[in-house]
Amino acid sequence: MTEFAVVARAMLADAGLPCTSDDLQLLTVVAQVLGPGLAALDAIDVRLFAPEHDLDPARAPR
Amino acid sequence: MTHPQELGLAAQARAIARGDLDGSELLDATLERIEERNPQLNAIIATFPAHSRQMLADAPRGPLYGVPITVKDMFGLPWRGFHNGTRRELGPRVLSGPVRRLVEAGAVVAAVENQHELGMGTTGLASPHGPARNPVNLEHCPGGSSSGSASAVGGHLVAGALGSDSGGSTRLPAGWSGVLGLKVTYGAVPYDGYSGANSSLSAPGVFARDSADARLLTQALLARGLPAGDGGALRVGIVRTPFWEDLDPEVAATCEAALGTFADIREIALKSAALSTPAGAVRVGVELAALVPDGVIDDVAPTTRALFQFAALHPALRLIRADRVRAAVRRELVAAFTEVDVIAWPTNPAPAPPLSAPVLALPSGAALPDGPNLRQAVIANLAGVPGISIPVGLHSSGLPIGLQLLAPWGHETVLLDAADHLSADDEPPPASR
Numbered sequence: 209m210t211e212f213a214v215v216a217r218a219m220l221a222d223a224g225l226p227c228t229s230d231d232l233q234l235l236t237v238v239a240q241v242l243g244p245g246l247a248a249l250d251a252i253d254v255r256l257f258a259p260e261h262d263l264d265p266a267r268a269p270r
Numbered sequence: 271m272t273h274p275q276e277l278g279l280a281a282q283a284r285a286i287a288r289g290d291l292d293g294s295e296l297l298d299a300t301l302e303r304i305e306e307r308n309p310q311l312n313a314i315i316a317t318f319p320a321h322s323r324q325m326l327a328d329a330p331r332g333p334l335y336g337v338p339i340t341v342k343d344m345f346g347l348p349w350r351g352f353h354n355g356t357r358r359e360l361g362p363r364v365l366s367g368p369v370r371r372l373v374e375a376g377a378v379v380a381a382v383e384n385q386h387e388l389g390m391g392t393t394g395l396a397s398p399h400g401p402a403r404n405p406v407n408l409e410h411c412p413g414g415s416s417s418g419s420a421s422a423v424g425g426h427l428v429a430g431a432l433g434s435d436s437g438g439s440t441r442l443p444a445g446w447s448g449v450l451g452l453k454v455t456y457g458a459v460p461y462d463g464y465s466g467a468n469s470s471l472s473a474p475g476v477f478a479r480d481s482a483d484a485r486l487l488t489q490a491l492l493a494r495g496l497p498a499g500d501g502g503a504l505r506v507g508i509v510r511t512p513f514w515e516d517l518d519p520e521v522a523a524t525c526e527a528a529l530g531t532f533a534d535i536r537e538i539a540l541k542s543a544a545l546s547t548p549a550g551a552v553r554v555g556v557e558l559a560a561l562v563p564d565g566v567i568d569d570v571a572p573t574t575r576a577l578f579q580f581a582a583l584h585p586a587l588r589l590i591r592a593d594r595v596r597a598a599v600r601r602e603l604v605a606a607f608t609e610v611d612v613i614a615w616p617t618n619p620a621p622a623p624p625l626s627a628p629v630l631a632l633p634s635g636a637a638l639p640d641g642p643n644l645r646q647a648v649i650a651n652l653a654g655v656p657g658i659s660i661p662v663g664l665h666s667s668g669l670p671i672g673l674q675l676l677a678p679w680g681h682e683t684v685l686l687d688a689a690d691h692l693s694a695d696d697e698p699p700p701a702s703r
Binding site for chain 1: 455456542548551567573580590592593594596597601641678
């Protein structure tokens with residue numbers, strides 16, 4: 209079992225969600241597809257991205 | 271005699287208002303058309319003739335008086351709560367806010383549409399009713415998640431439909447199915463009875479076959495006038511990175527040609543746009559998964575279940591990062607819209623893939639559709655701005671190509687002006703039947 213599969217199974221179990229071996233195979237595909245983008249997101253320096261404290265998608269930022 | 275569903279929405283409304291077309295006859299003809307064509311398109315999952323006839327009898331004499339429409343399975347009706355593409359009734363039996371707006375304008379709900387299960391996909395493939403089919407080529411995906419909306423309008427079951435858009439679910443199927451699809455500004459309509467009510471991304475969207483019909487339907491949905499302007503005079507910003515990268519070459523060339531008809535086009539940059547895809551994937555996944563009631567995951571397709579499970583794996587820190595990117599993208603859009611009226615790129619990176627092999631052929635290689643489709647679409651959902659997909663031509667495969675435009679919050683009218691401009695000389699793509 210890959211490291212991702214071990215972690216995924218443990219996290220889902222912790223959340224009380226079922227996870228079969230078929231699920232793990234599909235989850236691995238999803239992780240491969242989204243992985244590079246998520247890695248880029250995880251690598252951002254949050255200090256360079258200011259928050260929008262009153263974010264309302266119905267209007268432009270104040 | 272021409273079938274009344276060969277008329278557009280505005281033409282139907284005008285014919286009824288003049289007394290040239292009877293609302294009851296139009297409704298009956300529409301239900302017959304659904305019965306005749308839906309076995310091929312699979313765009314519709316429920317009709318309810320008695321309720322539709324009562325709705326017609328009660329309809330106010332508004333701008334859509336007597337015009338049949340169909341609605342996505344994300345909107346409640348008084349006799350049917352939304353199922354959100356599952357076998358279970360997940361919402362209350364109420365006339366949902368977005369549908370109420372159309373009914374108050376005189377529209378008649380003729381049917382509920384098929385959709386991608388729980389809105390968690392851009393192909394339309396995952397559905398307990400089987401996939402809806404592309405109206406231009408039945409062997410291809412219609413797009414999703416509002417798959418039935420695009421298929422029903424493109425297949426001339428109805429002239430207008432109501433869908434929704436949490437990560438491109440109106441614009442993406444419109445692009446693949448050769449119809450107009452317009453996502454309104456987040457929060458511009460009442461959200462009661464709508465499955466997107468707890469989402470910070472989701473907004474209803476309209477489907478139509480031409481820009482005049484889209485304008486009529488959008489006006490009714492927003493309950494305000496959208497006076498037409500000069501679309502050709504709009505300042506159009508082209509955002510190359512990442513939205514024009516790794517595209518089917520014919521898609522890129524066709525969209526470039528369409529943009530060349532505008533008088534003022536210029537290149538602009540959105541610094542954080544490339545991060546909108548992962549930020550949007552996190553937000554879309556988490557928000558959609560959080561709304562799924564207990565037990566539903568046991569009944570859904572394996573791919574839907576995997577996306578649901580994957581959303582549960584995101585660390586909380588990632589959501590914070592996603593929201594910081596979201597804030598940055600919103601600020602960058604505000605700056606961009608001081609320079610241009612709309613920003614533009616292709617709706618889909620490649621034409622609709624076959625149902626039997628749902629993979630996109632991109633310059634970088636074969637790709638599953640959801641990632642590349644999400645890249646093109648989700649920035650509008652993160653920001654909350656309105657967006658439209660306009661048919662601008664056909665691929666050599668015969669499949670439609672859509673151009674996407676985004677506008678500032680509340681400026682739906684400029685998107686419709688652009689559609690007026692682009693569709694002035696165009697023939698719509700042929701329906702498959």
